[in-house]
Amino acid sequence: MAETLMEVRGLKKHYPVDTGLLKKLRGEQRRVHAVDGVDFDIRKGEILGLAGESGCGKTTTGKCLTHLVEVTDGTMTFGDDRIDIAGLSGPELKAYRRRAQIIFQDPFESINDRFTIRKWVGEPLKIHGIVPEEGFEAKISNCLEQSGLTPAAEYLDRFPHELSGGQRQRIAIARALVLDPEFIVADEPTSMLDVSVRAGLLRVFKKLVEEQGVTVLYISHDLSLLRYVCDRIGIMYQGELAEIGDSDAVLQDPKHPYTQALVSAVPRSDPLTKRERVRIPSEVVDRYGGIEGCSFKDRCPYRFERCEEKPRLVAMDGPVEQRVACHLYDDAVEETMDDIEPDFEEKKTFDIV
Ligand SMILES: Nc1ncnc2c1ncn2[C@@H]1O[C@H](COP(=O)(O)OP(=O)(O)OP(=O)(O)O)[C@@H](O)[C@H]1O
Numbered sequence: 001m002a003e004t005l006m007e008v009r010g011l012k013k014h015y016p017v018d019t020g021l022l023k024k025l026r027g028e029q030r031r032v033h034a035v036d037g038v039d040f041d042i043r044k045g046e047i048l049g050l051a052g053e054s055g056c057g058k059t060t061t062g063k064c065l066t067h068l069v070e071v072t073d074g075t076m077t078f079g080d081d082r083i084d085i086a087g088l089s090g091p092e093l094k095a096y097r098r099r100a101q102i103i104f105q106d107p108f109e110s111i112n113d114r115f116t117i118r119k120w121v122g123e124p125l126k127i128h129g130i131v132p133e134e135g136f137e138a139k140i141s142n143c144l145e146q147s148g149l150t151p152a153a154e155y156l157d158r159f160p161h162e163l164s165g166g167q168r169q170r171i172a173i174a175r176a177l178v179l180d181p182e183f184i185v186a187d188e189p190t191s192m193l194d195v196s197v198r199a200g201l202l203r204v205f206k207k208l209v210e211e212q213g214v215t216v217l218y219i220s221h222d223l224s225l226l227r228y229v230c231d232r233i234g235i236m237y238q239g240e241l242a243e244i245g246d247s248d249a250v251l252q253d254p255k256h257p258y259t260q261a262l263v264s265a266v267p268r269s270d271p272l273t274k275r276e277r278v279r280i281p282s283e284v285v286d287r288y289g290g291i292e293g294c295s296f297k298d299r300c301p302y303r304f305e306r307c308e309e310k311p312r313l314v315a316m317d318g319p320v321e322q323r324v325a326c327h328l329y330d331d332a333v334e335e336t337m338d339d340i341e342p343d344f345e346e347k348k349t350f351d352i353v
């Protein structure tokens, strides 16, 4: 099994929502529990996917891992030197920023249009001062080519606004690469792009991993896309991990009732093999404050007494990794999914948005 690049334990990020007058009027500070106690490892040289509905905490997780936000609680132990990145500041934080990069969804928002591509992609080299200036051009060109912008010489002195969305996202990747990072968080990097350019960008990520040993956390709503790029997949629900493991296991034989609903909501190309769509009530419980017990219990058709307690991730038996946070898989519980009459009374369609 590959070595671990990052060990995430008990990670929490709670955002205060009422400030100023609102806080005074309420007399208390409400908090959104965007990430609420997740544990997982990221292995060296893998692409780990992160999926789940809008607002479940994917971007916040990515921001915690790249230290773009201060975490509320938990540890994130990184690299062979096992530094806890949650506690970094000053020069240690600057050093970590070289090693971990994030690429965002919107290539129109994240790039400075006043800079030439040479200047924009090369800026981190200047800030970090790790390559002598005479080496900049070769390094920038190399990264542009790795991102699929060839020949690089044709792009260096152009401005980002002259490029298409797909090319701009390649510029963002090139800028992330100039510092030779070990770890990249890609937060829905293709979701705003034309379907026709997606495959090309996915190949760029696959190549980075295969040829340079970069490790990637790939965030997306698109389970079919994740199945194509990822070694393992984590499914988040309401700030917690519902299931994590080998991509094929999680997507072909999902165990958590939430993963089952997500997978069944994916349109299939062959209508004859269309599976029964699992329908689940769409009400989402209040997101302020923590959720007692299983966070999925109010939507779960298999709810039983034990769901009032918080489930922990339990490893399934089998040749590949698959861990599930659902009491149906607790050793001490005798019920299985087949024993419980699922309560699909509310026939609202489950939609992943
Ligand atoms: N800066 C912030 N201040 C307050 N609340 C925030 C902030 N950023 C995110 N949130 C809240 O935290 C929760 C998780 O948000 P996050 O952006 O991590 O979700 P996501 O899974 O990335 O969603 P999407 O798929 O829509 O990108 C949401 O309820 C969101 O409204």
Ligand SMILES: [Mg+2]
Binding pocket: 058, 059, 060, 187
């Ligand atoms: Mg997001």
